[in-house]
Amino acid sequence: MLELRDVNASIGIIPILRNLDFFIGAGETVALIGRNGAGKTTLLRTIMGFTKITGEIRFDGRPIGAMPPPARPGLGIGYAPEDRRLFSAFTVEENILLPAQAARLSAEETKRRLDRAYRILPELREMAGRPAGNVSGGQGKMVALARALMLGTKLVMLDEPFQGLAPALAQRYAEALRALRDADRSVTLIITESNPALLRGFADRTLVIERGEVAEGALEPETTPA
């Protein structure tokens, strides 16, 4: 479903990611583990089209490396960025609806997807009318997830979703991700994390990213004995 072949990515003139070469299959849940500054965010932004690349990125077999960023979500990609990035001018529900409106989905299809998002994150219904600038950090993460689900019918990418969540909320968030898994086995999930313990037992597969290079890995503890 997602294939990177020999990809190098740079921001401006600074090369950040090197020799990326991997394939992620439909329905896989992938943990992308790396320390601070390893390149997790840059990798997700690369898939969204925000970096300059060489090499090839394929989505469902189709090369998307040259596709402008706003065209990519329409392929079925939902992306919840690291710092939530909600639009504070709008309410929670307006934020969730925006991707569907940008993609000009029909009213019925929009409603169907909104219902799906609310089924996975029912607590958002109660705060639907609240200004997005007024929700707590953890709630904001839920809203960002719901927003990503609107177009993320094939691939959902979450950048450090557990970062800064209180334990109870983190629990809730993980439950929501399980509900998403159970609702649709064909959705591919890429979740980045610096602490592998948080995704233990949840991901089918782990990719480790270190200094801009990605390797197949196991969920090793962060510190290794000297």
Place this chain on the structure above:
Amino acid sequence: MNLTIFLLALFDGIAYAALVFIVALGLTLIFGVMRILNVAHGSLYAIGAYATVALTGFFLSLGLAPALSFPLMLVAAILVGILLGGPIEWLLLRRIYDKPEVLQLLVTFAVFMILEDVQRLVWGTQPYFEARALQALGNVTVFGVTYTVYQLILLPAVALVLLLGLRFFLRRTILGKLITATTEDREAAQSIGIDADKVFLLTFIVGAALGGLGGALASPTTSILPGMGADMIVLSFAVVATAGLGQIEGAALTALMIGLGRSFAVYVWPEVAVLVPYLIMVLVLLVRPEGLFGSPAARKI
């Protein structure tokens, strides 16, 4: 100061503020969304005025009713937006969004210079007068002071409708929401599928059309001559900067403040009247550099 003079100053101020606000609205919309200070906005204003005079002159000479002037103003504004605003964004500005602000300013200034010469080339340096729209609406007398309906009622009404209409458009319509989202966070907007390039093009066309509409509406109240664009860009910039860049409601209040300040100064202290808007701007910016309604970091529209 007796009541008559007070009312005259008040009405002058309101009429003037309405026009300045309409022009400033386009300027602040473009800045708020695109972070570009469009110096060429002054030329769009002037060309809106020239185009209105040309269109009205042509159609009324065919024997059509003067009331036709009003739809022609709208036509002139839309032409300015599409024929000038569209290509300016598409051919020039699009290439320089990630360049330093000084360069952006220079580019829009260059466009301003080019358009100033284009005006002289097309319309010459002789002033034009075309007041039939103003006469068509007649006068109104308030407490013994007679004033034109056009300036006292139509202009403020148009300004108010534009203010409320733009706010409604940006917050309640789908297209407006996509624009607002792009204003707040361009990359996040693109990440959810909003075509920021299209949003910028559309915003610039709408903003340019507002500049043109300001000129179109001003045309019956003033003589149309070279240099009017330069005056207006400086003045509307003063309004936008005093309010805080990108502040729509703030621009309305500031336009009123600057308009009234200037018109009362005309009667009280005429020597400094033309300076009053800039004095107000300097005073406000000394105390609040981000403008009356701006916040230092946030980017609002």
